[in-house]
Amino acid sequence: MTSAQQYRAAYFVHDRKFELAECTLSAPAADDVTVDIAYCGICGTDLHIFHGAMPHRLGDRRVLGHEVSGIVSATGDQVNSVRVGDPVAIRPLAPCNNCPACKSGHSHICHNLAFLGIDTDGGFAEKWTVPANTIHKLPASLSLREAALVEPLAVACHNVERGQVKPGEDVLVIGGGPIGLLVAMAARAAGGKVTVSEINPGRLAVIQSIGFDTIDPANQDVAGTINDITGSKGADVVFEVSGSQAGVDCMTEVAAVRGRIVMVAIHPEPPKIDLFRFFWRELELFGARVYEPQNYDQAISLLESGDIATDTMITDEAPLSDIQKAFDALEGSTTAMKSLITINPG
Ligand SMILES: [Zn+2]
Ligand SMILES: [Zn+2]
Numbered sequence: 591m592t593s594a595q596q597y598r599a600a601y602f603v604h605d606r607k608f609e610l611a612e613c614t615l616s617a618p619a620a621d622d623v624t625v626d627i628a629y630c631g632i633c634g635t636d637l638h639i640f641h642g643a644m645p646h647r648l649g650d651r652r653v654l655g656h657e658v659s660g661i662v663s664a665t666g667d668q669v670n671s672v673r674v675g676d677p678v679a680i681r682p683l684a685p686c687n688n689c690p691a692c693k694s695g696h697s698h699i700c701h702n703l704a705f706l707g708i709d710t711d712g713g714f715a716e717k718w719t720v721p722a723n724t725i726h727k728l729p730a731s732l733s734l735r736e737a738a739l740v741e742p743l744a745v746a747c748h749n750v751e752r753g754q755v756k757p758g759e760d761v762l763v764i765g766g767g768p769i770g771l772l773v774a775m776a777a778r779a780a781g782g783k784v785t786v787s788e789i790n791p792g793r794l795a796v797i798q799s800i801g802f803d804t805i806d807p808a809n810q811d812v813a814g815t816i817n818d819i820t821g822s823k824g825a826d827v828v829f830e831v832s833g834s835q836a837g838v839d840c841m842t843e844v845a846a847v848r849g850r851i852v853m854v855a856i857h858p859e860p861p862k863i864d865l866f867r868f869f870w871r872e873l874e875l876f877g878a879r880v881y882e883p884q885n886y887d888q889a890i891s892l893l894e895s896g897d898i899a900t901d902t903m904i905t906d907e908a909p910l911s912d913i914q915k916a917f918d919a920l921e922g923s924t925t926a927m928k929s930l931i932t933i934n935p936g
Contacts (some may be wrong), residue, residue: 656707755783
């Protein structure tokens with residue numbers, strides 16, 4: 591038994607405010623692991639919560655953050671899978687293991703899924719204690735800074751897996767924000783010929799800088815351009831990442847015969863979908879939510895391979911004491927991709 595230790599955590603206390611607090615660490619339970627957090631990325635979901643979404647899931651205050659990398663600093667008595675000193679990422683899902691989804695092998699979309707760092711305290715803290723089955727060991731060759739991208743890249747890998755992207759297929763990603771760009775890079779790594787449609791000029795330049803063809807829907811006809819590129823076939827796989835009605839209109843318009851459309855964005859309102867195109871071209875629509883363990887493994891090897899433009903992705907870094915400023919700065923930023931909170935980079 592180790593004695594109690596103090597550590598700092600950033601609590602979100604609603605109304606767009608964070609408060610730093612000293613917490614007391616207790617020894618991990620038998621199946622738990624304590625991780626000294628190196629980096630924790632700010633997710634789009636954290637930003638939605640910052641803006642007032644899902645208050646009922648947070649209680650009076652909550653340590654947010656789930657895109658972490660770090661070093662194991664303590665393990666429970668039953669834990670054999672990792673050791674103190676191991677570099678790790680955390681897959682922040684706690685399924686019930688008892689519902690129809692869990693029993694059919696889809697525990698990542700458990701009916702009663704708890705998301706660590708939203709339904710429980712998370713990773714904007716010096717230490718985070720989590721169940722051992724959420725831990726993925728990192729190779730020594732991967733920096734902890736880059737490894738902060740494992741969680742969002744695992745989302746992208748799950749999307750690409752759902753869309754079954756094959757080498758040589760024409761792929762359109764609608765929306766080139768942080769997740770759209772990771773989807774584009776994961777689809778390219780799977781062999782897809784990827785075009786990204788994005789409306790923001792600042793982002794367009796970034797996307798072009800890492801070698802993607804782009805379409806600006808404000809000034810170009812997306813479907814016409816895709817038809818030109820593909821000899822009027824259309825895109826074999828379309829990822830809707832924009833979360834806009836215009837994106838949903840576009841996704842059915844550009845899809846090839848028997849094209850696959852993956853719904854990546856979480857739309858604030860149920861969008862109107864042109865079902866006629868589903869009949870006409872025998873399209874398929876795929877839902878995709880979070881990730882499965884293998885998507886973490888894929889994300890880790892993709893980062894290791896160097897196929898992910900991590901320096902382009904990571905646009906902002908701030909220490910834990912500046913978390914308020916880091917969230918405030920994302921307000922209306924058109925250039926930010928991934929903003930990291932640097933906690934204990936080692
Ligand atoms: Zn996230
Ligand atoms: Zn379940």
